[in-house]
Amino acid sequence: MDKLRICGNGPLNGEIRVSGAKNAALPILCTSLLTADTMRFTNVPMLRDISTTQKLLQGMGVRVMTDNVHEMEITADHLDSLVAPYDLVKTMRASILVLGPTLARFGEATVSLPGGCAIGSRPVDQHIKGLVAMGAEVVIEHGYVKAKAARLRGAHIVMDVVTVGGTENLLMAAALADGTTILENAAREPEVTDLANCLVAMGARISGIGTNRLVVEGVDKLHGCEYAIMPDRIEAGTFLVAAAITQGHLILRNAAPRSMESVLDKLVEAGAIVEAGDDWISLDMKRRPKAINFRTLPYPAFPTDMQAQLMTLNCVAEGTGVVTETIFENRFMHVPELNRMGARIEVEGNTAVVHGVDKLSGATVMATDLRASASLVLAGLVAQGETIVDRIYHLDRGYEYIEKKLGAVGAQIERIS
C-alpha cells in the first residue's frame, strides 16, 4: 500500500497547473448516458474516482476510449445492463449519479444504495424524492434503489436540503423529461453549473443556471458534444494553503479564481497577498499566517471540502481560529492525527478550536478520507522531520500526481510502497 514521505523544508516557490475538477467530471461523464451520440471530454483529471466511473459505465455496456492524458470519448448507444453494482458504488458514492440519466433515457435503473462513509451517513433521500415527484416508481430492495418510469415528467421540486449530487441527478433526469421541471433550493456549486453548461451544449433547455432555482424544459433527445471540464477549485485551494503555510509564493495556472472567492478571502484574511486573472491565481505569503475563523456552508460560502486544509493553516498560525462544520456530521477525522503532529485542537460537537503552535513535528499519520489526507500532507510540509502519510489511496481519489506537483515547486515529498 502506497504512502507519502514528506520532509518539511521551507517555502514553496514556482508554478503549478491545476487539473480538471473531479467533482465536475464525475457528473459530466454520466451525461454520456443521456445520448446515443459520442461525447468527447477534455481536461479530465486522471484520478482513481474517474477510473471507477469508467469501470461503472463500461460495466453497463458503455464504450469508453481514453488516451489517459486528460481526454475521454464515451458512447452509450446501447446499454447491456441498467445496474450499478454494490462493488463499485461502495468505493465511490458518486456512482449514484448514474441513476437519474439512466432512468430518464432507458426507463429503468438499479443502483446500489451508497450507505454511510467516513464523514457521515450521507443519505440519498432527496435524489429519490425528486425522481418520485417526476413520476418514477422507486423501491428499495436488497440494498438497491430500483427505479422505473416509461417517461419521466416535469415536476416542481423543493429540495429539503441543499444537495450537490441530488441537484445533479435531478438536473440530468429533467433534461429528458416530458415537460418543465423546476428545482427549488438547488445547489449552486460551480460543479453544478459546469454540468448544466454541458447539458446545454448537448441541447438541453435550462434557465437559472448558477442560481438556486433551476428551470428545465425537457427535450425528446440530446446530442453529443465536446466539453472541457472546469478547473478544480479544491485542488487549487489546497496548493494555495501549501504556499501560505510554507510562507512561499505560488502561481496557479488553469485555475478558476471566480469559483473560489470565499477561500481566497480567507487566505487574504490570514495575511496572504493574493492576485488573480481570468485563469490564474498568485499567492505570496511573507509572514506567519494569522488564525482565521470560518464555517462551512453551501456555495458561495466556504466549502466543506476545504475545511481540513484551512484547519492545518490554523494549526501553525498566530492566534486561535474557530472552525465550524455544518455540512457533514463527522468531518473532523483529521483532528486526532494533526494533534499527533503537535497541533492543539479541541473539538466540541461540530466546532473545532485551533490554537496555533510554533512548530509541528513529523509523525506517521493515517489518511481517513480524501480531504483529511490533504490536510496531513500540508501539515507534513511544515513539520520538523519526517512525516509519513499512510493509506494515501484516499488522496489518489482526488489529487492528480500530487507528489510531482508539490515536488516541482520545492517540496521534499516522495511516494513509497
Ligand code: UD1
Ligand atoms: C458533493 C461533493 C463532496 C462535497 C459535498 C458538499 C461530489 C462528487 N462530491 O457530495 O466532495 O463535500 O458535495 O459540498 O461532488 N443529504 C441529504 N439527503 C440527500 C443528499 C444529501 O440529507 O439526498 C445531505 C448530506 O448528508 C450532507 C448534505 O446533504 O449532509 C450535503 O450533501 P451533498 O451536497 O449531497 O453531497 P454530495 O453530493 O454527496
